[in-house]
Amino acid sequence: MSTKDKHPIALDPEYKIRDNQFWYSDCKFRHFREDKATIDIKIEGLGILTLKHSTTGSDGRKTLSYTIPHDIQEWWITHRGKYVKVELLQVE
Structure with a gap:
């Protein structure tokens, strides 16, 4: 089953975009991803991404x-504070 076909393991309905990183310390599913090298996430308005720690x-x-x-940093900066x-x- 591909990532796009998977059901979410966890959800944060109101994650606030801050600076140039995805801060899991602010995320409601922090406990699911502690000490993981990569995660696959789906971000509303952006799509599915694999992020490296x-x-x-x-x-x-x-x-x-x-x-x-790098290819989505402009989108991320534009949506800062949202x-x-x-x-x-x-998680891997």
Whole structure:
């Protein structure tokens, strides 16, 4: 079964887009994705994405976010401060 055919594992009906990363520390399904290298999510108005965990911060602490791919960064920046529905489809 492909990711697009899967039912969501979890849902955040009002995720607030912040800066240039997907901050799972702010997400209602944080507990489903702790310590996962990648996640597949569906973002309202954008579609299905595979996100990779961000690298460790310059201070050595683990970053609680996923990197936004370069090809959608413009969309992400345009929607900063808005609330979108996010569905968690798969974790690896």
